[in-house]
Amino acid sequence: MGEDRKATVGRRAFLRKLAIGTAGAGVTLATPLVESAQADSETNDEKRKARYKETDHVKAFYRVNRYPV
Known part of the structure; x- marks a missing residue:
């Protein structure tokens, strides 16, 4: 009984705690986003202006890919 026992956590318990902590952190971080x-904020004139040049x-690109003129 004089042995010093180290507190060990099993693999399953570790993964369970890790998953719970990650889920809790995800909920708290996702809320303020x-x-x-x-x-x-565009006016009607800005919405109708020509954008394609x-x-x-x-x-x-059209010439190389043989698009019709």
Whole structure:
């Protein structure tokens, strides 16, 4: 009875505690990440403006991939 016993944790108990701790941390970290939705700040003119520009590298892509002109 004079032996010093080291407190050991079994593999299953360790993994169980690890899973519970990870789940608890995930819940507390995920909650503040939710933000309210915001509306677009573009006006109607900005929404209708032309955004696609056929630049030289786009023309080269079409030419190399044999897209019809």
